[in-house]
Amino acid sequence: xxxxxxxxxxxxxxxxxxxxxxxxxxxxxxxxxxxxxxxxxxxxxxxxxxxxxxxxxxxxxxxxxxxxxxxxxxxxxxxxxxxxxxxxxxxxxxxxxxxxxxxxxxxxxxxxxxxxxxxxxxxxxxxxxxxxxxxxxxxxxxxxxxxxxxxxxxxxxxxxxxxxxxxxxxxxxxxxxxxxxxxxxxxxxxxxxxxxxxxxxxxxxxxxxxxxxxxxxxxxxxxxxxxxxxxxxxxxxxxxxxxxxxxxxxxxxxxxxxxxxxxxxxxxxxxxxxxxxxxxxxxxxxxxxxxxxxxxxxxxxxxxxxxxxxxxxxxxxxxxxxxxxxxxxxxxxxxxxxxxxxxxxxxxxxxxxxxxxxxxxxxxxxxxxxxxxxxxxxxxx
Amino acid sequence: xxxxxxxxxxxxxxxxxxxxxxxxxxxxxxxxxxxxxxxxxxxxxxxxxxxxxxxxxxxxxxxxxxxxxxxxxxxxxxxxxxxxxxxxxxxxxxxxxxxxxxxxxxxxxxxxxxxxxxxxxxxxxxxxxxxxxxxxxxxxxxxxxxxxxxxxxxxxxxxxxxxxxxxxxxxxxxxxxxxxxxxxxxxxxxxxxxxxxxxxxxxxxxxxxxxxxxxxxxxxxxxxxxxxxxxxxxxxxxxxxxxxxxxxxxxxxxxxxxxxxxxxxxxxxxxxxxxxxxxxxxxxxxxxxxxxxxxxxxxxxxxxxxxxxxxxxxxxxxxxxxxxxxxxxxxxxxxxxxxxxxxxxxxxxxxxxxxxxxxxxxxxxxxxxxxxxxxxxxxxx
Numbered sequence: 001x002x003x004x005x006x007x008x009x010x011x012x013x014x015x016x017x018x019x020x021x022x023x024x025x026x027x028x029x030x031x032x033x034x035x036x037x038x039x040x041x042x043x044x045x046x047x048x049x050x051x052x053x054x055x056x057x058x059x060x061x062x063x064x065x066x067x068x069x070x071x072x073x074x075x076x077x078x079x080x081x082x083x084x085x086x087x088x089x090x091x092x093x094x095x096x097x098x099x100x101x102x103x104x105x106x107x108x109x110x111x112x113x114x115x116x117x118x119x120x121x122x123x124x125x126x127x128x129x130x131x132x133x134x135x136x137x138x139x140x141x142x143x144x145x146x147x148x149x150x151x152x153x154x155x156x157x158x159x160x161x162x163x164x165x166x167x168x169x170x171x172x173x174x175x176x177x178x179x180x181x182x183x184x185x186x187x188x189x190x191x192x193x194x195x196x197x198x199x200x201x202x203x204x205x206x207x208x209x210x211x212x213x214x215x216x217x218x219x220x221x222x223x224x225x226x227x228x229x230x231x232x233x234x235x236x237x238x239x240x241x242x243x244x245x246x247x248x249x250x251x252x253x254x255x256x257x258x259x260x261x262x263x264x265x266x267x268x269x270x271x272x273x274x275x276x277x278x279x280x281x282x283x284x285x286x287x288x289x290x291x292x293x294x295x296x297x298x299x300x301x302x303x304x305x306x307x308x309x310x311x312x313x314x315x316x317x318x319x320x321x322x323x324x325x326x327x328x329x330x331x332x333x334x335x336x337x338x339x340x341x342x343x344x345x346x347x348x349x350x351x352x353x354x355x356x357x358x359x360x361x362x363x364x365x366x367x368x369x370x371x372x373x374x375x376x377x378x379x380x381x
Numbered sequence: 382x383x384x385x386x387x388x389x390x391x392x393x394x395x396x397x398x399x400x401x402x403x404x405x406x407x408x409x410x411x412x413x414x415x416x417x418x419x420x421x422x423x424x425x426x427x428x429x430x431x432x433x434x435x436x437x438x439x440x441x442x443x444x445x446x447x448x449x450x451x452x453x454x455x456x457x458x459x460x461x462x463x464x465x466x467x468x469x470x471x472x473x474x475x476x477x478x479x480x481x482x483x484x485x486x487x488x489x490x491x492x493x494x495x496x497x498x499x500x501x502x503x504x505x506x507x508x509x510x511x512x513x514x515x516x517x518x519x520x521x522x523x524x525x526x527x528x529x530x531x532x533x534x535x536x537x538x539x540x541x542x543x544x545x546x547x548x549x550x551x552x553x554x555x556x557x558x559x560x561x562x563x564x565x566x567x568x569x570x571x572x573x574x575x576x577x578x579x580x581x582x583x584x585x586x587x588x589x590x591x592x593x594x595x596x597x598x599x600x601x602x603x604x605x606x607x608x609x610x611x612x613x614x615x616x617x618x619x620x621x622x623x624x625x626x627x628x629x630x631x632x633x634x635x636x637x638x639x640x641x642x643x644x645x646x647x648x649x650x651x652x653x654x655x656x657x658x659x660x661x662x663x664x665x666x667x668x669x670x671x672x673x674x675x676x677x678x679x680x681x682x683x684x685x686x687x688x689x690x691x692x693x694x695x696x697x698x699x700x701x702x703x704x705x706x707x708x709x710x711x712x713x714x715x716x717x718x719x720x721x722x723x724x725x726x727x728x729x730x731x732x733x734x735x736x737x738x739x740x741x742x743x744x745x746x747x748x749x750x751x752x753x754x755x756x757x758x759x760x761x762x
Contacts, residue, residue, distance in 0.1 A: 026635030243567055244565070262567040
């Protein structure tokens with residue numbers, strides 16, 4: 001264990017095609033679909049060492065490594081996944097995928113609708129967290145994985161991890177739900193609704209059917225991302241990083257141009273996101289967040305929803321996360337305790353707000369390392 | 382004091398015209414301007430009982446009473462101002478005005494620019510809090526008020542009240558700054574910038590010169606208001622009022638239409654606001670908020686900025702206000718104590734978030750009543 005953690009190196013994305021019609025919870029049936037995914041590490045002979053990584057709102061299947069040596073950035077959770085890293089690819093077989101409805105190669109609103117030969121656009125059905133879990137289970141079947149050593153996710157990804165234990169109680173050994181919540185509050189929904197309204201109101205949105213119009217609703221998507229970004233950072237963290245610093249010297253400009261550093265940063269983030277992300281997928285992801293409420297079909301009781309699973313749980317929250325505050329994680333913990341489950345809970349001191357789940361605060365990394373070490377020992381790798 | 386508090390009854394707005402050129406802090410000079418204002422109660426012979434009410438982002442001069450008996454709503458602070466109310470018009474002469482740059486009759490971006498005969502639009506200069514204070518002082522001169530018994534405001538209004546004691550240290554007996562802050566944080570500025578970006582990006586904005594185009598940037602303004610509204614309410618308050626309630630019975634709709642009660646409420650608020658408010662004024666108000674930083678010209682020292690005034694202070698914050706949290710009010714209090722000023726501070730328990738300054742939580746109303754009673758006794762009314 002003295003070797004420095006390394007990267008998984010060069011990776012290749014794969015595509016799993018599912019031809020059978022796929023029933024969604026909202027009533028629609030997809031005539032088959034495909035999922036982009038990546039794997040890192042080796043499956044052991046007992047097929048007991050597989051870990052599923054579920055992504056959040058803007059994530060995808062590219063979790064770790066690089067596609068080419070020249071890639072500027074590695075996968076989105078390269079800090080967590082790799083040889084010697086907390087999710088150790090020397091021990092685990094790790095699977096990352098792009099969720100159904102995504103915009104990184106998995107079937108989504110920008111994909112061709114076989115019935116029309118044109119992009120789905122507005123005709124692509126609303127997808128919920130449980131639909132993702134069902135589709136992920138098909139991928140698990142395809143890969144020959146009966147039971148995950150762990151299902152792990154932050155934010156919306158943590159919701160998928162939690163939902164796995166409800167839908168497939170026997171197929172998860174450990175559930176790690178990080179910076180997440182058992183359901184959204186009115187304020188959470190409100191933020192999502194402003195983001196959606198920004199996209200829906202963009203004249204370039206064309207009711208969702210913009211793909212053949214030569215435009216994309218980038219103004220709306222940019223606004224959605226700027227707003228989202230504020231809620232991912234903490235007041236404290238933003239203050240430390242940007243404060244009231246001005247972009248240029250010489251004092252106030254007395255104009256409505258970008259002037260404070262924080263404005264410049266936010267608009268840049270918004271623009272960059274609008275360059276690479278699909279607005280319809282953004283709508284779909286926020287709606288999946290709003291709808292998530294696993295207790296709903298169990299008379300509103302989360303303990304009842306979680307009753308059937310023998311899985312063990314790690315719940316992690318971050319002190320300055322106000323999007324999904326520690327209080328929300330404690331709701332999950334309470335439900336798990338009420339359901340008499342084995343649960344560990346950590347509230348990590350961090351200035352990084354909701355984004356902390358993607359960061360490398362030492363206590364967080366140590367916790368993940370220690371917990372996953374236990375998981376590895378349990379499954380004998 | 383056993384008589385029930387009453388309304389000030391029917392009121393009439395007045396207009397004060399100032400013909401002299403008016404130098405703004407940003408460098409521009411306005412060729413005169415007008416301010417809409419209202420007064421309630423009677424000035425006493427000593428002219429010592431005048432109170433100035435400064436409004437927040439979307440407020441105006443119509444503080445109390447109704448214009449006609451049929452008016453559905455009274456002025457925006459009718460709960461606070463009236464006979465027997467905390468700001469008691471049986472004792473005080475109360476002045477409310479619409480700030481320079483406003484859209485309720487005072488000179489602003491929608492007013493005619495005498496140089497062109499057309500609306501100012503994008504040519505209307507950026508105005509800062511100190512410009513408002515300067516213009517309010519001209520109004521005070523016009524009304525024969527040398528020294529205010531109190532200058533009172535919530536949020537952006539509280540910034541004006543504070544700035545009065547810096548710019549005109551001898552003209553304020555009491556400063557009441559409620560749910561306010563000595564300057565914005567990066568997060569505050571970030572929210573304002575998303576609001577501005579929404580307006581600036583609206584195709585109907587036309588660079589601010591939309592008045593003769595037969596359109597207004599209502600999509601942008603609606604978004605700005607929806608976002609603002611979230612930050613005025615507390616997570617807790619929103620949860621209590623709306624929770625995850627759906628608009629219609631029958632469960633999820635699996636569409637992107639308005640579905641949760643909170644969405645319906647927010648969009649309605651946004652639409653209503655876009656009907657009555659001017660987008661250029663919204664830009665101007667948010668920029669005044671961003672720029673406010675009275676310590677700036679005193680080497681960054683707020684105590685130094687406040688040094689000169691003999692005024693006494695009441696600082697009020699609300700427990701669930703996260704737009705301008707109690708912590709921000711305590712910064713003001715600390716600066717006042719460091720400057721050896723007389724300051725009272727109250728942190729009021731409320732579920733109403735930032736909006737609490739407009740609400741009638743009993744401890745808040747009692748505090749205001751008691752404090753202003755003391756002010757009244759001090760000035761002999």
